[in-house]
Amino acid sequence: MSKVWSCNEWDPLEEVIVGNPLNARFPYADLSTQVAEYPDRALADIPRGAFPQQIIDETEEDLNDFVRALESNGVTVKRPDTWPHEKKFSTINWESEGYYNYCPRDIMMVIGDQIIETPNVIRSRSQETYSYRSLLMDYMRSGAKWYSAPKPMLLDSLFEGFDPDKPSPRNDEPAFDAANVLRFGEDLIYLVSATGNETGGHWLQSILGDKFRVHFMKDVYYGSHIDSTFVALRPGLILANPSRINDTTLPEILKQWKVIYSPPMENQDRYSADYLSKSIGSEWIEMNAFSISPDLVVVDRDQTALIKLLESEGVGVVPLKLRHSRMLGGGFHCVTLDIRRKGKMERYFDL
Helix, strand or coil: CCEEECCCCCCEEEEECECCCCCEEEECCCHHHHHHHHHCCCCCCCCCEEEEHHHHHHHHHHHHHHHHHHHCCCCCCCCCCCCCCCCCECCCEEECCCEHHHHHHEEEEECCCCCEECCCCCCCCCCCCCHHHHHHHHHHHCCEECCCCCEEECCHCCCCCCCCCCCCCCCCCCCCCHHHHHEEECCCECEEECCCCHHHHHHHHHHCCCCCCCEEEEECCCCCCCCCEEEEECCCCEEEEECCCCCCCHHHHHHHEEEECCCCCCCHHHHCCCHHHHHCCCHHHHHHEEEEEECCCEEEEECCCHHHHHHHHHCCCEECCCCCHHHHCCCCCEEEEEEECCCCCCCCCCC
16 A cells, blocks of 8 residues: 555645755755746855754754654654755756755655656756655555656756746746645645746646646746745635735635635744845745644744634644744745645535
């Protein structure tokens, strides 16, 4: 029986991969990184090199606390191999260095018993899934279906001429991060943004087939991934980011559910200007909650108003901290890849 089965963001969790910050580096300063992470900066102004060791050490401490909390709730936790991200690699068209394996959510997605490696936009991520190879082999041997999207060439032309206010790779080839997609059983919302072009969504629809429906969210938010804009909590309930979404711009299918809007993020004054100048994530990364079940989510412990809002909806909270979620650009949902959840593949929307 396959160890892999996950259909949505909320069913009771049984097994998960949690990322690893060791040897993490800023993504290599090239056109792909500029579009995806720093569209308002010149290449010369993009941070470079390894993240400070203190940030890596404190992040690993926080992830270990997260792992213990998951295991105390009966969840099996796997971690990727540590990888030499400082090593250079190349194609015939470009050279790069690695990034990190902190956010497995960005590079792989699970749809039922299928694991799909996505055609990531940032060149530094091109070899990132290799640090998960032993896990992927184990899942394949258990009966999971393992696919990799067409490997993108990531030529300079894919990134040239972008609008800094609406950055997105051109539609020359499929290019998207897995975290551009939010799963609702047989329906998936696909964010067209700096980390995903429309062609990538069309490829995903073609590989999944007619049983699934990929819904495009366009001209709403271009910053990066979808999971600091929406958190799908349970059937009929979704948390939304009020700085990006309102009742007018809400995707049509979500108008069938109750939408609650997050309060402003708290405790943001703890960051220095220098820290923020290098940070990959916005303040809303601390809205990035992760569901253990429909009734229990892991939430940033500083977000007291958000915690009260969730509890008022009958959602229990495990309050934890990722001290450097902004610097590294990943909250609790980002640093996970749910491998197995109880439940079945369903359709939750009438269209």
